[in-house]
Amino acid sequence: MSNANQAMAARYKNNFLKEIEEQAEMGEWVKMCMQCGVCSGSCPTHFHPGWEHPPQEIFMMIRAGKREEVLTSPSMWMCTSCYNCYVRCPRKLPITHIMHGIAEYAYRLGLAPKMQPTLHLSQTFWRNCTKTGRVNEVRLTQSLYFKDGFMAGIKKGLEMKDVALGLIKAKRLNILEALGFGHKCKDQQGIQKMLAKARELEAKRKNRQVTA
């Protein structure tokens, strides 16, 4: 258990709903769910593997205090942000945002499932993009392809070879990015400062310590 996780578990002893309401973005909406099932029925993921718990079940599990099961679940990470549930919810719960809020909270506590594809993509994309202010597409694709090992990466790369060549030909992809060249922002330090300031403001707003 991470320190943050231990601290939160101790602080909200036996009241997981309150914990979600106070700590997770949009968590205050969870109690408004009336368990009609429209969100789950409208979800386009059709419960593919990994989509264990539909939104209404997650909300019920939160009320039932199933802390470990909710926070370690891959379900929130499977959301495609199609917003079907959001627009159809009879009680106007911002379901898509609640799912993201719970996912982010689980990540903050270090409970999010390791190597979950959506989480992996978010992290990789963020690091890649914030480093120079521009996305290094070659390196981003590399890290995604080689996520499950060297051979899997090679295989995936060969599968996508024609697309890549087409992009290079159309000058949409700069192969030199692999070596660290390619487009970048002029004021890279300025960007880092901006992000640091944003984190500080966010932490202040939520009354939390600054997290990386």
Add this chain to the structure above:
Amino acid sequence: MTSVVATNQTILVVGGGISGMTAALEAAETGKRVVLVERNPWLGGRTAQLYRYFPKMCHPTCGLEINLRRLKANPNIQVLTLAEVTGISGTKGDYTVTVKLTPRYVNERCTACGECAKAVSTEIPDAFNYNLGRIKAAYLPHSMAYPMRYVIDKSIIGTPEAEAARAACKYGAIDLDQQEEVISLKAGAIVWATGWKPYDAEKITPYRYGEFPNVITNVEFERLADPHGPTGGRILRPSDGREAKNIAFIQCAGSRDENHLRHCSRFCCMASLKQTHYVQEKYGDEAKSTIYYIDIRAIDRFEDFYAKVKANPNVTFIKSKVARISQDKEMNPICWGVNTEGYKRYSNTHDLVVLAVGMEPEVKGVDIPAEVMSDSSGFIMADPANAGIFGAGCATNALDVNRAVQSATAAALRAIQVVNKLARAEA
């Protein structure tokens, strides 16, 4: 010219459904003078369009007959049909009301013999049966219509058809020269009982009402089950006329939904439970009903009714609001969703889907020509600002027949108080 005898001690009742009739009768039976204004060519409103009542499963025609008898026996009530209030001015105890009267083209000499209908061939949608069938443009609205008089639809006025209808009438009852008129009358108090309308199911897009023929509403289902309805009381699929023996009822279709009606319409749970009785009555053990619900709101003495339906092995309850409906090649509707009890996904094929649509107040969005307060759903609220105008029945809340009658009686008493105060002041 229609003449109305009214003073500032007259009570005006707007709407001639079960609430309006009740308010008018209760007031008139205490000796007050009442003018009852109804938009349709007949009295009884949506109650008259039901097949049976819950919980006793008796026919609304019975209650309607009692009320009509009280009405006919009471000289204090004047009924204006095909009439709509267009303006209200003045204050509590002294209102002046303008009423627009649409011609019926048939006078009081009509004996309802039906010869005019035989002479006419043009057909119009059958409004009484929620447009499920078509009727002649010279028609008796329904078999218990009051007044028991035919109506000539304005669509054939000025055509040879109308002349043919007039020629066919042996009693000289058809008067094609009738004109729209606006009359003005006095009233001390006004009871506003304009009732409700079924929520427009086409707005609930995932249910595809209006697009899939075998997705219908609960009010239409009432007409299908009624022997006086378009199918003679047989529950048939609109697409192919086949008997519907596997019927789904979807609760809260529009109600309890911030995107549609934010209130609980209160009657739809009981209405669907009642309608499973129709299915059982017509087909016995051959037919199955499935109710998709969020929670069943059968409170108080209705709990017994619910318990009995629940005990019926031909009725299944699925705790889930259906997310969407699709249709297969045979035009069978398929309900998709997730069952809250176990969170399992389902897709169930049915012969017919009945949407338990909710109540939308008829006054919603309508500019009542006076200061009247309404709530966030559009129902009239009790408020001192309403002065001498009192809401009654479903104009004030989503109510079943029983509670609408209670509400109407209360409104009548408030109106009587206003008029009594005036009478005392003048004495």
